[in-house]
Amino acid sequence: MIAKVSCAALMGIDAFKVDLEVDLTRQGMPAFTMVGLAEGAVKESKERVFSALKNSGFRLPPSRITVNLAPADIRKAGSAYDLPLAVALLGAAGIIDSAALEGWYLAGELSLSGGVKPVHGVLPLAIEARRKGAKGLIVCPENVNEAAVVEGLDVYGVATLAELVSFLVGDSSITPSRVDTSMLWEGRRNFSTDFAEVKGQEHAKRAIEIGAAGNHNILFIGPPGSGKTMLAQRIPTVLPPLLFEEALEVTKIYSVSGQLDRDRSLVVTRPFRAPHHTISDAGLIGGGAYPKPGEVSLAHRGVLFLDELPEFKKNVLEVLRQPLEGGEVTISRAAMSLSYPADFMLVAAMNPCPCGYYTDDRHVCSCSPQAVARYSSRLSGPLLDRIDLQIEVPAVDYKDLRESKGLDSATMRSNIERVRDIQAERYKGMPILTNSELSGSSLEKFCRLTDSEHTFLEQAVHSLGLSARAYTRILRIARTIADLSESANIQVHHLAEAINYRSMDRQGV
Known part of the structure; x- marks a missing residue:
């Protein structure tokens, strides 16, 4: 019997969907095979998962088990696959109805006793789950608040594997967690220095x-x-x-x-x-x-x-x-x-x-x-x-x-x-947030100079031996100085102050 559970892998600071598939058959000698470019911690999950299942009161029949992590050409690392693997094994064994697994995303490391532990990268995983239209995301209680900041996604915290199974088979209910993001900014200005x-x-x-x-x-x-x-x-x-x-x-x-x-x-x-x-x-x-x-x-x-x-x-x-x-x-x-x-x-x-x-x-x-x-x-x-x-x-x-x-x-x-x-x-x-990002045509547009400013800056460039990059920096600084004085245009005294902040250039005069 085949069961499939959705989880996610990290690439950089983003996550992508991973389908964890388990094929459990009683034909042939009992064996366990994992494919799909799994790294060390993922392969070691077999020992943790089987101990967690046993100590949570679940017994799997002697079987030939094949686990596939798709897409198979992208590396999977970390211990977050423990929880989805355990659930997929129970689905393939018929202990959980495979239909009950559809739409759920899972992530968590398992202890040998069946407890669910926190993992890294839950926030990007939650963002990917929302993007894919997931029914909900199930993680350990320590990861709940991190994932719950993603609006439009129900996040559930489970402390043990047994608690999760009871929830999936309908024997118990769990209230999805909520985080009031507006409250997170309270006290952000309470600095100890000034x-x-x-x-x-x-x-x-x-x-x-x-x-x-x-x-x-x-x-x-x-x-x-x-x-x-x-x-x-x-x-x-x-x-x-x-x-x-x-x-x-x-x-x-x-x-x-x-x-x-x-x-x-x-x-x-x-x-x-x-x-x-x-x-x-x-x-x-x-x-x-x-x-x-x-x-x-x-x-x-x-x-x-x-x-x-x-x-x-x-x-x-x-x-x-x-x-x-x-x-x-x-x-x-x-x-x-x-x-x-x-x-x-x-x-x-x-x-x-x-x-x-x-x-x-x-x-x-x-x-x-x-x-x-x-x-x-x-x-x-x-x-x-x-x-x-x-x-x-x-x-x-x-x-x-x-x-x-x-x-x-x-x-x-x-x-x-x-x-x-x-x-x-x-x-x-525009794809610009601050003056430090001005370059090319945007620099010419927002840092226009009159003839008098050009003459002043030309003299400074020649006398100080400034590079083209230093010239650009001076214009950006002058634009900020002009903004501080609420001036729409860059003036000579703005340029003079900007040049004054290039002390390493002035040492070469």
Whole structure:
């Protein structure tokens, strides 16, 4: 007898339908065969499933069992197939009517005692089940809230295999779970830090305001103790809240990577990732034999903070070029090629030299000119060109430490959200969200300059030796500065301020 159950496999951060078919026959010697490009954890499910069935009170007759996972040419991995396999076996054995299995999607790992355990990637699985018009999705209670954020899909939580069988045969009922998504955003502004705590550095705060408003990348350059890390850690406090669709994107990434907290069904605050400089290129960009998301994808729609930037391995930094330019990263392996979203705001910090005091008037730099040059050369020109705002962060004066209050996060956030609204209206109907994405014809359309602005910018390009990419960055920054001042057109003083934020270019004058 043949029984079929629907489940799903992950490819990147999306899921695709898998039909798990079981053929159980008493002809021939008892055997168990699984086909359909199943990986190790899937093949091992046989032992878990048979123990779970036995300890849940179900007995299968000695049979020749063939399991097929279709489509058979795409890899299946993970332990989420335990639950659908157990149910399909019971359907093939006649314990559950095969008609009762139609339309249901199942996912869950089984313990030897028959308990149902949580698995990764339930959110994309739920989205795929809704797209296919499923009757409902059945998972363990720990995965219920994650799946229930998908509207238009009934999600049921079962703690044991026996409970699921009782539900499918009609002996008991389970109420589908509901999640009030509007409540998930409550308290999202309760940050423990604030820019008001940063003494002085008003120039850097202004740059952060511009960077956050237009989603521009930022590099802080200054001596130790000047507040670079402190500034970066407070950037999430001024970023606009995630929209629901953005929250779904981010949550899918955390779900498939296994980093979604079980007590929250949706990631509603913008991520802030700060990997150590010893990270590998695979850890940063993603990878493995079967690629998993890296830090650049975990920072999607949020902030990726790289402290002590020159201390990162050069090959690690160079892999940032693709996501910084295209907002996604493609990982190719012999078996497959996967793309993960990686649209983040890069915030980096570095000292001006190995000892850190090259630009500090109060300390003597112990580095030779050659050592300073070698230190700076760790960052390639193409990488620096992709960082819009390069900000000098000097040591804080004692007067500022004692008296300065400066901008707080609430004020900065209000300005940033106002500019984001301006951009949303300007780019309505276009595949552009912020000024940092302007390029080609859209750059010419929304960053038009008069003759006086062109003359000023031409002089700056020649005197600073700016690349074509740096020229584009300056126009994007100037567009954001103009939006902050509620100016429809880019003016000379907007360009001048934008150029002032390219400190690495100005060092070559």
